[in-house]
Amino acid sequence: MSPVYDQLLRVLRAYLTASNAEGLLLRTTREMDIRPEELSAFHLPRMVPAIERRARLYLDNVRLARLVGEISGFALDRPSRRSRILTVEYEADISIARQTAKAICDAAGGRSFNAHKVATIVSELARNIVAYTPGGTIELEIVRETAACVRISAVDRGSGIAALDDILAGRYRSRTGLGKGIVGVQRLADKFNIHTGPAGTKVEVEVRL
Ligand SMILES: Nc1ncnc2c1ncn2[C@@H]1O[C@H](COP(=O)(O)OP(=O)(O)OP(=O)(O)O)[C@@H](O)[C@H]1O
Ligand SMILES: [Mg+2]
Structure with a gap:
């Protein structure tokens, strides 16, 4: 139940x-x-x-x-009660963000498959903030339009993603990881948007629950 x-x-x-x-x-x-x-x-x-x-x-x-x-x-x-803003700065914040995302989806009655999807997206975005920027926030919000979904907004104070076009086109070779984080997030998302520039990056994602 x-x-x-x-x-x-x-x-x-x-x-x-x-x-x-x-x-x-x-x-x-x-x-x-x-x-x-x-x-x-x-x-x-x-x-x-x-x-x-x-x-x-x-x-x-x-x-x-x-x-x-x-x-x-x-x-x-x-x-x-199901909208949360999490600070992401240290390694430990990644697993907190992941667990919080999962708990929010479960509390909203989301299917476990979708809650896992959201948890994966949140941990990839949090991992990038910790690895490549001085810090940021991840906001999680349950929204109800035609169907219940979760809106994830990851904002950081980094200096932007220079190779974004190559990353999204699948041409990027990462020196720090597999280079599959952002495209993986895009693939799992029902809606995906990314804005990046010298003042930082904002990734907005929606997943149906
Ligand atoms: N928030 C960010 N700010 C600045 N640069 C970023 C940010 N997120 C990602 N990047 C840059 O974009 C590249 C691609 O990120 P992506 O998450 O797709 O792969 P990765 O982190 O290299 O490897 P993986 O996530 O597969 O372990 C990173 O190598 C990094 O240079
Ligand atoms: Mg990554």
Whole structure:
């Protein structure tokens, strides 16, 4: 089950018997064609009215309103808590960035395959900041447009990537690594943008969860 599913179940159990709470949530996700292990905060705006309709069978109006308030607040509340800005300067910051990225994707109900993709992208970008610049930041944000996705923005104060055209064309020979970090990030990303110049580099990536 996804973290969002578990959280909804916890709230429902406070209002219904354990078996009614479980049954109600399973029937609602099935009706909406959502697999319990994939239920994410992105689905909540559609889930809330469907849960309300079913919970009406068990609850009086006062308790029903309280339940709906609780799960709607939970839906509104979550996205803002899932935006983070991480400082990237030292070797140790790379694994922190990687783990944070994975945790944010998991909390948003992302598939584990996609969460790993995001973790790989974040660690490649963080590694480049640590290796080639005096430091920078990586911002992670869950956004919900047509589908839930994570937006990653890596900004540094380095002196830019001189060989960017060769790198993107696959012609670059790295003296410090495999030379596959940036093209790897590009390949894994659903959206990819890079701006570089003498004042630093900004890489913007989006990955669907
Ligand atoms: N943020 C950055 N600022 C300045 N130069 C950078 C930055 N990121 C990468 N570079 C330069 O671009 C080159 C290519 O980066 P890329 O991550 O693709 O490969 P790599 O770091 O050389 O090797 P790999 O990541 O495969 O171990 C690097 O060798 C480095 O010279
Ligand atoms: Mg690299």
